[in-house]
Amino acid sequence: MHPHFTDEMPEALRERAATFEGTDLGGLYRNLADFSLVAHREEEHLSGLAQMVEPAPVVRVPFLRSDVHDLTGLALVGDHLFGRS
Numbered sequence: 001m002h003p004h005f006t007d008e009m010p011e012a013l014r015e016r017a018a019t020f021e022g023t024d025l026g027g028l029y030r031n032l033a034d035f036s037l038v039a040h041r042e043e044e045h046l047s048g049l050a051q052m053v054e055p056a057p058v059v060r061v062p063f064l065r066s067d068v069h070d071l072t073g074l075a076l077v078g079d080h081l082f083g084r085s
Helices: 010-019 024-053 071-081
Strands: none
Touching (some): 010 024
């Protein structure tokens, strides 16, 4: 799951990016709007999935600092899945 870096809606962030068009700050706001949109869409998809698999539990694994590409990374995912973190 992508983290929510802000409580602002993606549309509001896009509007703010437009006010800073042509500056580095405008690019950063556009990037934040993109991340916010992805996070909101993931929440919507997860909500639908959780309803379809009820009463099975749904566990959230946070956005990790690195890619899961070895046993250490897999163990970290397992820690989140089984409440060991």
